[in-house]
Amino acid sequence: MTKSASDVMQSVLIAAVVEAIEALRAGASGLPNNLLRDLQGVHRNAAFADLPKALQDSVNQSVRTAFNQFLKDGYAIGPKAEMQSRPIDRVPERERRVPTDRRDNRKGPGRRGPGGGPGGGRPGGAPRGPRGPR
Template sequence: MAKSATDLMQEILFSTVLDSIVALKDASNGLPNPLLRELNSIHPNTTYADLPREVQSAIATNVRSAFTRLLKEGYSVSPGTEPRRAPPAASAPTHRPRGGERRPPRSGGPGPKRGPGSGSGPGNKPPRRP
């Protein structure tokens, strides 16, 4: 009888955790203080590179064997396909106007005139009246 994917993944993860604990013990050479130090250095933000070489090796071996075991059990192990994006709408412009081309005004009229003496900011002072 074929195992469910959940049962199979639980077995794989359980054996991986046990192998990693054994690898931690091997990394400490059987001494309690280094083992405690290694255990205390593991936290939620620990990266793969932060782990001892023995644990990295155990994880790499377990990952390879997990994929092999999944394939033997008949499960497909392949990258998922990304959903295709819809093509852009035909009404959207396909190019930007260049320097010499004129753009149509954004609103109904030409807008406020901007020139020397208009607006606010340094250098744009209103003209003095006599």
């Protein structure tokens, strides 16, 4: 049975996090102060080059492992332009009518009365009020 892409991604990410923690612990040589210093160096804005060497190596290895895992599970990985997309099973196309503007479909005088114009059918075309016709 093939695993879904999200299952593969979860297993890859969990393995990568565990390996990164082990790399940080190994890089600290068992000294808590070194481990704390390395952990504080990892933050949201840290660039790859700012990470400790052991963690950089672990990330590189995790990326290779992730690509290999996806390929092993039958997923293709590559640039979008080079990837052939599978046809999507869709519901057969149905006839679609262009929506019409409902204002054009009025059959009678409507709310403005028989005149339908600026005066709204009022005698002498008098405006509705201070704002004019609506």
